[in-house]
Amino acid sequence: MAVTESGEFRVEARAPGKVILSGEHAVVHGTSAVAAALGLYTTATIRPGMDDSCVLDLPQLGVYSKWPLKMIEELITQPHLLNPKPAHVTSYSESEWPQLAAFVERQVRSLSAKGAKGADAAVTAFLFLYTSILGLQPATVRVSSELPVGAGLGSSAAYCVALTTALLAYSREIELPQLPSVGEEVSTDRKIWFDVDEKKVDLVNKWAFEGERIIHGRPSGIDNTVSTYGYVVKFKKGQITRLHTQMPLRMLLTNTQVGRNTKALVAGVGERALRHPAAMGAIFKAIDEIAEEVVTILQTPPETARLGKSGEVVSSDECGPHPVAKTVQEIRLQELVDMNQGLLQGIGVSHLSIESICQITAAYRLSSKLTGAGGGGCVLTLLPHKLSSTSVELVKVDIEGKGFSCFEAVIGGNGVQVSCQAVS
Numbered sequence: 001m002a003v004t005e006s007g008e009f010r011v012e013a014r015a016p017g018k019v020i021l022s023g024e025h026a027v028v029h030g031t032s033a034v035a036a037a038l039g040l041y042t043t044a045t046i047r048p049g050m051d052d053s054c055v056l057d058l059p060q061l062g063v064y065s066k067w068p069l070k071m072i073e074e075l076i077t078q079p080h081l082l083n084p085k086p087a088h089v090t091s092y093s094e095s096e097w098p099q100l101a102a103f104v105e106r107q108v109r110s111l112s113a114k115g116a117k118g119a120d121a122a123v124t125a126f127l128f129l130y131t132s133i134l135g136l137q138p139a140t141v142r143v144s145s146e147l148p149v150g151a152g153l154g155s156s157a158a159y160c161v162a163l164t165t166a167l168l169a170y171s172r173e174i175e176l177p178q179l180p181s182v183g184e185e186v187s188t189d190r191k192i193w194f195d196v197d198e199k200k201v202d203l204v205n206k207w208a209f210e211g212e213r214i215i216h217g218r219p220s221g222i223d224n225t226v227s228t229y230g231y232v233v234k235f236k237k238g239q240i241t242r243l244h245t246q247m248p249l250r251m252l253l254t255n256t257q258v259g260r261n262t263k264a265l266v267a268g269v270g271e272r273a274l275r276h277p278a279a280m281g282a283i284f285k286a287i288d289e290i291a292e293e294v295v296t297i298l299q300t301p302p303e304t305a306r307l308g309k310s311g312e313v314v315s316s317d318e319c320g321p322h323p324v325a326k327t328v329q330e331i332r333l334q335e336l337v338d339m340n341q342g343l344l345q346g347i348g349v350s351h352l353s354i355e356s357i358c359q360i361t362a363a364y365r366l367s368s369k370l371t372g373a374g375g376g377g378c379v380l381t382l383l384p385h386k387l388s389s390t391s392v393e394l395v396k397v398d399i400e401g402k403g404f405s406c407f408e409a410v411i412g413g414n415g416v417q418v419s420c421q422a423v424s
């Protein structure tokens, strides 16, 4: 990785999506949740700008805008916001940015129909993070993703984490590696990803949370935390515990293709909790117990299930025509997934498409639940470690035959990483 002596360089940051194994929604109300990084990434690239302007390119949303920096400067009505302070995290407030909402609305209205959905929140979060971290420095910013947008896999958090990291690296708040000696060649196909310095990774997470607040309204912080730090984590009231799982986690993710919006779903659950505080409180408590049990199970070494005296607990379960061995932990985890899904249905965030996937997989004795905010989006299906690839194929064919798309997830990998390249 290298930066030219002239200081002209391009930075890239990639941040993973996530799956929530247990505890979504209730976590907003202070309970425990368990989540893991997903091996699909959002990448933010920043290169030197031209003509004293800022270019924002968001291909997934159909946004491509070029703003003269003067135009952005006019949005900054508070003198203290003119000096970027990347090391000092601040929150967006409409009163401090009285002209931003109308500006963004005008920009988004001028975009194509594809560009309209979700673009307002993404552009608002961008302008807030850009001016707060980089100030009025010309730059060209592109954010692209392997994640489906708005499908429960943490696309908003990955967007905020990747963008924040790239901005902090471009502003040099995150240190870039050694400059190469003059004349050193840097090959473009030698991209190496580096973990963000331990001292700066908390700063990334805090800024990304502020971006998530703009997109989500009331995020718990679990999504940006998992995207930033990676691996498998337990999250409760801002406390993060990295889990050293003993159990290989294998799952299928199915996208219902039903569009939804996390901000609206979280707000809906909040309103229901106000209408029925005792009943909703009891459900949140049950979800908390489930998440805690999931934590215990994940940290317990696998034990092969045995037949009970009367044969009630089986060591192998039928999956279509193919028998599958499940461990005691896998059987218990399946029960918890079923219970969690039932409770999520109870708080009003399931959907017919989600339930129909749960039914399809139940025929194979596999358990499924929505993941993320629900209301559509993605469903996870636990796959026993020993389930053969032929059996997984059968399940996939059945799910896809009903018009959904699914894939086997890679989970529990790294968090945010950076890369940097000299620009000639």
Ligand SMILES: Nc1ncnc2c1ncn2[C@@H]1O[C@H](COP(=O)(O)OP(=O)(O)OP(=O)(O)O)[C@@H](O)[C@H]1O
Residues within 6 Å of the ligand: 042, 058, 059, 060, 061, 117, 118, 119, 120, 121, 122, 143, 144, 145, 148, 149, 150, 151, 152, 153, 154, 155, 156, 157, 159, 215, 216, 223, 260, 261, 262, 263, 371, 372, 373, 374, 377
């Ligand atoms: N690649 C991207 N480019 C631009 N904006 C994005 C991108 N990914 C996500 N966003 C922003 O995040 C919004 C979707 O966030 P939302 O929280 O509703 O769904 P999600 O994060 O995919 O799911 P969940 O929050 O349930 O995990 C988009 O409408 C957009 O504002």
Ligand SMILES: C[C@@](O)(CCO)CC(=O)[O-]
Residues within 6 Å of the ligand: 020, 023, 024, 025, 026, 027, 028, 152, 154, 216, 218, 219, 220, 221, 222, 223, 262, 266, 371, 372, 373
């Ligand atoms: C629905 C929710 O619990 C998870 C979204 O991935 C919201 C949040 O925790 O911010």
Ligand SMILES: [Mg+2]
Residues within 6 Å of the ligand: 154, 155, 156, 157, 216, 223, 262
């Ligand atoms: Mg989100």
